[in-house]
Amino acid sequence: MPPNVNDIAPDFAVADSTGVRRTLDELVARERRVLLFYRGHW
Amino acid sequence: MTEYARHHGAIRAAGADIAALSVDAPDASEALRAQLGLEFPALCDTERNVVRAWDLYNARERGGIAIPAVFVVDPDRRIRYRSIDATAARVRTDAVLAFLRGGAPPNGRTMVLPRLADWFRAIGNAMRSDDSKSN
Numbered sequence: 001m002p003p004n005v006n007d008i009a010p011d012f013a014v015a016d017s018t019g020v021r022r023t024l025d026e027l028v029a030r031e032r033r034v035l036l037f038y039r040g041h042w
Numbered sequence: 043m044t045e046y047a048r049h050h051g052a053i054r055a056a057g058a059d060i061a062a063l064s065v066d067a068p069d070a071s072e073a074l075r076a077q078l079g080l081e082f083p084a085l086c087d088t089e090r091n092v093v094r095a096w097d098l099y100n101a102r103e104r105g106g107i108a109i110p111a112v113f114v115v116d117p118d119r120r121i122r123y124r125s126i127d128a129t130a131a132r133v134r135t136d137a138v139l140a141f142l143r144g145g146a147p148p149n150g151r152t153m154v155l156p157r158l159a160d161w162f163r164a165i166g167n168a169m170r171s172d173d174s175k176s177n
Contacts, residue, residue, distance in 0.1 A: 002097045002111065002126055009119045012092045014063070017071035017084040022061070027083075028117045032058045034138060037098050037111040038043055040064030041074070 009035075047078045049135040056142035063087055064108050098126070112138060 003009050013023045027033050046053070046060055053060060060082040064071065071084040085092075090106055093099040098109040114123035123141045 003121055005121050005124050007121050009115050009121050010095045014085045014087050014092060017068045017075055017086060019068060022083060022085060027061050028115050028119060032114055032116050034053055034058050034060045035113045035115055036046060036062040037108040038062055038064050039107050039110055040066035041070050
């Protein structure tokens with residue numbers, strides 16, 4: 001099951017589209033983050 | 043995605059920012075950012091590690107893609123809002139904004155029983171979904 005409300009989200013580290021490595025910890029460090037999972041092109 | 047790009051300022055004003063994630067390669071993700079004028083990061087889960095860890099992996103399409111979903115994650119990484127889309131229709135930004143502004147409970151009735159208009163919109167989006175669109 002995907003993480004639910006009140007769960008601690010699993011951290012991750014992936015590159016963004018500019019090649020910069022981003023972690024969820026870093027993304028949420030300053031303010032809450034709306035995280036969108038999208039289908040993408042292919 | 044277009045709708046989130048348009049409401050980025052409102053989401054910022056509500057004390058949050060956005061990040062988008064797909065399994066697309068960096069060049070495709072960067073092209074989408076440019077095309078839609080996205081000013082938030084597009085994360086590239088090309089190894090499918092994140093979508094698997096979050097159990098948002100649709101292995102049946104296009105070699106495996108993300109299941110559309112929206113989360114609001116607090117600075118302690120606690121999830122405060124979640125919407126996982128059974129159809130191609132992603133939860134509307136007004137629902138997310140209402141939550142960010144404190145107007146809607148995380149698992150309130152609107153999540154269980156969407157307004158009739160949202161049902162029609164979701165059904166319409168599902169019928170229009172032709173697997174050639176990314177959003």
